[in-house]
Amino acid sequence: MIRIENLSKIYNNEKIFENFSLIIERGERIVLFAKSGSGKTTLLRMIAGLEACAAGRILLDDVLLTEEKKIIVPPEQRGIGMVFQDLALWPHLRVGENITLALKVKGMRAKERQLALEMMLQKVGLEGFADKKVYELSGGEQQRVALARTLIVKPKIILMDEPLSSLDRELALMLRAEILQLQQEYGFTLLYVTHNKEEAEFLATRIIELKGREK
Ligand SMILES: Nc1ncnc2c1ncn2[C@@H]1O[C@H](COP(=O)(O)OP(=O)(O)OP(=O)(O)O)[C@@H](O)[C@H]1O
Ligand SMILES: [Mg+2]
Numbered sequence: 001m002i003r004i005e006n007l008s009k010i011y012n013n014e015k016i017f018e019n020f021s022l023i024i025e026r027g028e029r030i031v032l033f034a035k036s037g038s039g040k041t042t043l044l045r046m047i048a049g050l051e052a053c054a055a056g057r058i059l060l061d062d063v064l065l066t067e068e069k070k071i072i073v074p075p076e077q078r079g080i081g082m083v084f085q086d087l088a089l090w091p092h093l094r095v096g097e098n099i100t101l102a103l104k105v106k107g108m109r110a111k112e113r114q115l116a117l118e119m120m121l122q123k124v125g126l127e128g129f130a131d132k133k134v135y136e137l138s139g140g141e142q143q144r145v146a147l148a149r150t151l152i153v154k155p156k157i158i159l160m161d162e163p164l165s166s167l168d169r170e171l172a173l174m175l176r177a178e179i180l181q182l183q184q185e186y187g188f189t190l191l192y193v194t195h196n197k198e199e200a201e202f203l204a205t206r207i208i209e210l211k212g213r214e215k
Pocket of ligand 2: 040041042085161
């Protein structure tokens with residue numbers, strides 16, 4: 001369970017949001033639905049441990065992750081995966097290397113990494129793509145690489161920041177169904193950001209509106 005308590009964030013003396021509280025139970029699919037600039041990305045970055053907060057705290061299964069101005073548990077120890085708004089794939093690495101880098105860092109052997117990679121590529125519909133360069137892929141394929149890279153370490157929680165917003169409608173419809181299927185198969189808790197009401201309703205077990213400062 002993630003417990004967000006009275007969280008506030010300030011950038012350059014301006015409050016982005018204030019006193020935001022939310023409890024996310026295991027296995028829930030929460031969709032955060034809010035206007036541009038209301039702090040959705042900022043909130044996800046705080047949950048991932050990439051950003052501190054001005055006030056409040058974040059706990060995971062009663063372990064304190066973040067509190068007022070302090071990141072207590074660093075991102076790599078949280079077991080929280082994130083699919084970034086801009087994907088943040090490594091352009092100089094091949095698809096397979098992008099997906100398995102985290103396993104390599106963890107010390108998994110090459111043979112096991114290869115097996116995990118093959119399974120993952122199949123799961124996200126990218127069989128045969130392991131040796132391609134990221135820049136050779138379409139937007140939808142890159143999105144699948146980003147998903148695979150997050151899923152392969154089997155996080156308990158996955159944060160997705162508008163993962164389908166840059167794709168055309170047809171592809172977005174297909175991928176959102178795949179995300180739902182993967183969530184049901186792996187059972188991770190999902191916190192998903194979108195501007196698209198229909199996408200929110202399709203994916204969510206609960207929709208939360210973040211009322212931040214509007215632009
Ligand atoms: N590193 C930063 N330094 C200063 N201000 C920032 C920083 N990151 C974000 N902000 C500001 O905080 C506000 C919230 O930004 P954030 O990216 O969280 O919004 P968002 O809800 O994700 O928007 P979008 O829907 O456009 O992605 C914005 O006004 C933004 O300009
Ligand atoms: Mg954002």
